[in-house]
Amino acid sequence: MSKNQLSWILVSPALMLLLVVGGIPLMTVLNFSFxxxxxxxxIFWIGTDWYQDILQSDRFYNSLGxxxxxxxxILAIEIPLGIYLALCLPKRGIGVSISLICLAMPLLVPWxxxxxxxxxxxxxxxxxxxxxxxxxxxxxxxxFNPAHTWLTVITIDVWHWTSLVxxxxxxxxxxIPSPFYQSAAIDGASRFQVFRYVELPKxxxxxxxxLLLRFMDSFLIFIEPxxxxxxxxxxxxxxxxxxxxEEVAAFNYGPSAARSVIYFAFxxxxxxxxxxxxxxxxxxxxxxxx
Amino acid sequence: xxxTSMKRFRPLIKILSLVIFIIFIFLPLVQVVFLSTISTVPRxxxxxxxxxxxxxxxxxxxxxxxxxxxxxxxxxMLNIAITVPAALMAAYAFSRYKFIGDKHLFLVFLAFRITxxxxxxxxxxxxxxxxxxxxxxxxxxxxHCLFNLxxxxxxxxxxxxxxxxxxxxxSQIDGHTLPSFLIRIFLPLMxxxxxxxxxxxxxxxxxxxVFARIxxxxxxxxxxxxxxxxxxxxxxxxxxxxxxxxSIIPGAIMVYFARHHIAKGFTINQTN
Numbered sequence: 001m002s003k004n005q006l007s008w009i010l011v012s013p014a015l016m017l018l019l020v021v022g023g024i025p026l027m028t029v030l031n032f033s034f035x036x037x038x039x040x041x042x043i044f045w046i047g048t049d050w051y052q053d054i055l056q057s058d059r060f061y062n063s064l065g066x067x068x069x070x071x072x073x074i075l076a077i078e079i080p081l082g083i084y085l086a087l088c089l090p091k092r093g094i095g096v097s098i099s100l101i102c103l104a105m106p107l108l109v110p111w112x113x114x115x116x117x118x119x120x121x122x123x124x125x126x127x128x129x130x131x132x133x134x135x136x137x138x139x140x141x142x143x144f145n146p147a148h149t150w151l152t153v154i155t156i157d158v159w160h161w162t163s164l165v166x167x168x169x170x171x172x173x174x175x176i177p178s179p180f181y182q183s184a185a186i187d188g189a190s191r192f193q194v195f196r197y198v199e200l201p202k203x204x205x206x207x208x209x210x211l212l213l214r215f216m217d218s219f220l221i222f223i224e225p226x227x228x229x230x231x232x233x234x235x236x237x238x239x240x241x242x243x244x245x246e247e248v249a250a251f252n253y254g255p256s257a258a259r260s261v262i263y264f265a266f267x268x269x270x271x272x273x274x275x276x277x278x279x280x281x282x283x284x285x286x287x288x289x290x
Numbered sequence: 291x292x293x294t295s296m297k298r299f300r301p302l303i304k305i306l307s308l309v310i311f312i313i314f315i316f317l318p319l320v321q322v323v324f325l326s327t328i329s330t331v332p333r334x335x336x337x338x339x340x341x342x343x344x345x346x347x348x349x350x351x352x353x354x355x356x357x358x359x360x361x362x363x364x365x366x367m368l369n370i371a372i373t374v375p376a377a378l379m380a381a382y383a384f385s386r387y388k389f390i391g392d393k394h395l396f397l398v399f400l401a402f403r404i405t406x407x408x409x410x411x412x413x414x415x416x417x418x419x420x421x422x423x424x425x426x427x428x429x430x431x432x433x434h435c436l437f438n439l440x441x442x443x444x445x446x447x448x449x450x451x452x453x454x455x456x457x458x459x460x461s462q463i464d465g466h467t468l469p470s471f472l473i474r475i476f477l478p479l480m481x482x483x484x485x486x487x488x489x490x491x492x493x494x495x496x497x498x499x500v501f502a503r504i505x506x507x508x509x510x511x512x513x514x515x516x517x518x519x520x521x522x523x524x525x526x527x528x529x530x531x532x533x534x535x536x537s538i539i540p541g542a543i544m545v546y547f548a549r550h551h552i553a554k555g556f557t558i559n560q561t562n
Contacts (some may be wrong), residue, residue: 006468007389014380015395017372021436022402025413032413049535085311096547099543102312105319108541110514112499113534117318120325120527128324135556191300195311216404223499241408248412259372260409267409271401275393 014103023261026264032257048259057212059243067219067240074157074218079211082165089170100170103163115227118156143229144237153225153237155216157264165210172206175200212274220263232273291399317375319538322531331527338532344531359536361427365512366495367503368431369438373491374484376435377442382472384443385450386458403440407433407500415504438491445490447481482551489548496541513537 035052036044054060088097104128111119120138122130133140142152176198184194225231231238240263247256326345329336337344349355384392407414414433415424423429453476461471499514506515517533520526 001559003387004389007383007387007392010383011380013376014443015398017376017432017435018439020417021433022405022410023409024417028416029410030411085308090544099308099312100549101545102315104545105538105542106315108497108538108545109492110489110497110499110517110527112503112514112518112535113537114419116517117322117534120320121533159318162311163315197499216546219406220408222408223405231385241406244529245408248408251412253412256412260412264405267405268352268401271397271404275350275397275400279393283421 008286026260027261028259029264032253033261035254037253046254047148050254051262053255054258054262062235063238063240063243066236066238067221070221070239071219073154074161075211077154077158078162078165078214079207082162082210083169083207085162085166086169086173086203087199089166091174100167103166106160106163109160111223112227114156114160115224118152118159119228120175122152125235136202144233146233149229149233153228156228157221160224161214161217165214168206168210169203172203174203205278208277208281212270216270217268240260295339322534322538325528326535328528328530330528331524340549341533345526345528347538348526348529349532354511354519355516355533358511358513361510362537363540365427365430365434366492366517367496368427369434369492370488372431373435373438373442375485377439377487378445378477378484381443381446381450382476386455399443401439403437405436407498411500411504414501416443418505419430419539423505423506425506427510429505430512431495432501433505434491434495434498437498438494441490441494442487445487446480449486456460468473470473486548486551489544489551492544496537522558 034045034047036049038044083247085103090096106114111217120134121141124130124134124139130140140152141148142151169237180198181194184198189197199256218229222243222245225237225239226245229237231242244259244263247259327341327343329338329340329342329344332338333344336344367467381388385394416431418424418429421429423432458471461475462468464474497540499512502512503515503518506512511519512532514537517530517537520533
C-alpha cells in the first residue's frame with residue numbers, strides 16, 4: 001500500500017464525518033438558494049433572484065458595515081489587551097495556574113447565558129456594575145440608546161474572549177528560553193525592543209490563529225447581541241448573522257440559503273487567505289533555517 | 291533616575307493590571323453566585339432577597355432540569371467518542387506522511403472550523419430531521435464534530451510531531467504491523483494529548499447553543515436550552531442563575547485538570 005493510499009484511508013473517517021455534517025448541508029443550501037420553496041413538494045427554480053435581492057438591498061450592506069466595524073473594534077481592543085495580559089502573567093509558580101484558571105472562566109459559560117448574566121450585572125437596582133454606574137451618575141441605557149448598546153456588546157465580547165487571546169499568547173511566550181532574555185539584556189535592549197524582536201516573532205503563529213478565530217467569531221456574532229437586545233434599538237446592532245438567524249426563524253428557505261452561501265463564500269476567502277499567509281510564513285522560516 | 295524608578299514599579303504595575311482584569315472577569319460570576327443563593331420570586335415563608343439554597347434544591351426537584359444536565363453530559367461524551375478516534379487516525383496521517391492533497395485537506399478542515407453554526411443551522415435541521423435524529427443526543431454529538439474534529443486533529447498532530455519518527459521505523463523493523471504499533475506503542479504515548487483533546491471537545495461542545503437549540507425541539511434538551519425554557523411571564527432569576535452555576539462547574543473542574551496544556555489546542559501547525 002502506498003503512503004498516499006494509507007494516508008487517505010486514515011483521514012477518511014474524519015473527512016466523511018465532516019462531509020456529512022458540513023458538506024451535505026452546504027450542498028442543500030446551495031440548491032435551495034436557486035429555488036423558491038413553498039413547501040417540500042412545491043419547489044420552483046428562480047435562478048439568482050435571491051442573490052440579487054440580498055446583494056441589492058441596503059439592509060445587507062448596512063449589516064455588513066456594522067459587522068466589519070464591530071470586528072475591527074473587537075480586534076483593536078482584544079488583541080493588544082490579550083498580548084498585554086499575557087506579558088503580565090507570572091512566569092512560574094502557583095500564580096500561573098491560578099491566573100490561567102481565572103482567565104479561562106468566561107470561556108466556560110454557555111453562550112446564551114452570557115448576555116443574561118450581563119443584564120443582571122448591569123441592573124441598576126442590584127447589579128454589581130449597574131449600581132456603581134448609576135452611583136457615579138452614568139445611566140447605561142443598553143436597551144434604547146444605540147451607542148450604549150454598542151458599548152455593552154463590545155464590553156461583553158471583551159469579557160468573553162480576551163482571555164482566549166491572552167492564554168494563547170502566554171503559551172507561546174512561555175516557550176522562549178531564558179538565554180534569549182539574558183542576551184537581550186547584555187545587548188542593552190529596552191523593554192520595547194525585547195518585545196519587538198524577541199517576544200513578538202515567537203508569538204507570530206499563535207497570534208495569527210487568535211486573529212483568525214476572533215475575526216470570524218466576531219464578524220458572524222449571533223447569540224450575544226441577539227440575547228441582549230435582538231438587534232435593537234432601531235436595528236443598530238443588527239449584524240450579518242442575525243439577519244440570517246431571522247430568515248431561518250421565519251423558515252424562509254430560499255433567502256436564508258442564499259445568505260448562507262454568500263457568508264460561506266466569504267468564510268472560504270478568509271480561510272484561503274489565512275492559509276496563504278501561513279504558507280508564506282513557513283517558506284520564510286525555512287529560508288531562515290537554511 | 292526616572293528610568294530606574296519605573297523599573298522598580300514595573301512588576302507592581304503588571305500584577306495590578308492582571309488583578310484588575312481578573313476582577314472584571316469575576317464581577318459577573320460573583321453576581322451569578324449571589325443571585326443563585328437568594329430567593330428572587332415571592333414565595334411562602336421567604337422574604338425576597340433572603341439567603342437560601344432553595345434554587346439549588348429546586349433544580350434537584352425538577353425532573354426536566356435534572357435530566358438536562360444528564361442530556362448535556364451524554365451528548366458531550368458521545369461527541370468525544372466520535373471525535374477522538376477519527377481525529378487520531380487523521381492526525382497520524384498528517385503528522386507522519388506527506389501525501390497528495392494534504393494542503394487542500396488542511397484548507398477544507400480550516401474552512402469547516404471557522405464556519406459558524408448559524409450559517410448551516412437550517413440545512414442541519416433538515417438533514418437530521420430526515421434521519422430521525424431530532425431530540426436525540428447523537429444528533430448534537432454529530433453536529434458538533436463540525437468544529438471539534440478539525441481542532442482535535444491539530445491538537446493531536448502537535449503532540450504527535452513531538453514523538454520522533456524513528457520510533458515508528460524501529461518498531462516496524464521489530465515486526466509490529468501498523469495497527470499493532472499504533473495500539474500497543476503509539477497510543478499509550480499519546481495519552482496526554484488525548485487528555486487535552488478531550489478537554490477541548492468538552493469545552494467547545496458544552497457551551498455551544500445554536501446546534502443544541504435547533505436539534506432539540508421537544509425533548510432531550512441540554513442545560514443551555516433548559517435555562518432558556520425557564521424564561522417566562524415571571525422569571526425566577528435565582529433559579530436561572532443556579533442553573534448557570536451548574537453549567538459552569540463541570541467546565542471549571544476540567545480546566546483545573548487541563549491547566550498546564552490549556553493553550554495547546556491552538557498552536558496550529560500546517561502539514562510539515
